[in-house]
Amino acid sequence: DVKVTQSSRYLVKRTGEKVFLECVQDMDHENMFWYRQDPGLGLRLIYFSYDVKMKEKGDIPEGYSVSREKKERFSLILESASTNQTSMYLCASSLGRGAWPPADNYGYTFGSGTRLTVV
């Protein structure tokens, strides 16, 4: 019954490494999002995508990039990992924008998260 799958639950990487976090959804959702979650700061939006090959910056895009070559897959890339990118990363998907009125299934479905530690 898994709907949004993140490739790793735990990841340890070295400073300077290029890191790929993968997210796959099987609900045919148009929207996909990457957040990071830190204590006291809540969820902060990194990047999002409304369609294949489209991407938009969120609130904290610096040091990150994304790729969406297929509708079901949204990848987050840390170009050169740094210790301040140690965090919990959450992927989410939702139905396309513009649907009105909002309903239960217009919210996000989240993956289980990837806890990334950069040493």
Added chain:
Amino acid sequence: SQELEQSPQSLIVQEGKNLTINCTSSKTLYGLYWYKQKYGEGLIFLMMLQKGGEEKSHEKITAKLDEKKQQSSLHITASQPSHAGIYLCGADIESSNTGKLIFGQGTTLQVKP
């Protein structure tokens, strides 16, 4: 400053007690979503409110959206250890329903047996 403010930030209650978590915005909330997160895991959808004055319940959890659609509350009756976790509110604050939610900073709930 946070566009969605949750209060309190953390809560410790004795099992069996009632509790309330609030989510407040300075803007109109179009679609307010409540999620629960167990430590180290993803977020699980609880319920969604849209209309001013709306109230929904699931088991011992009740969520309300005020008439002005700028504040929502989540009330747990007779809390149990299984209610422990982080509760987050998420909302669309743009009337065009972009499909992009903003989130509060979360409320961490501990329930002591």
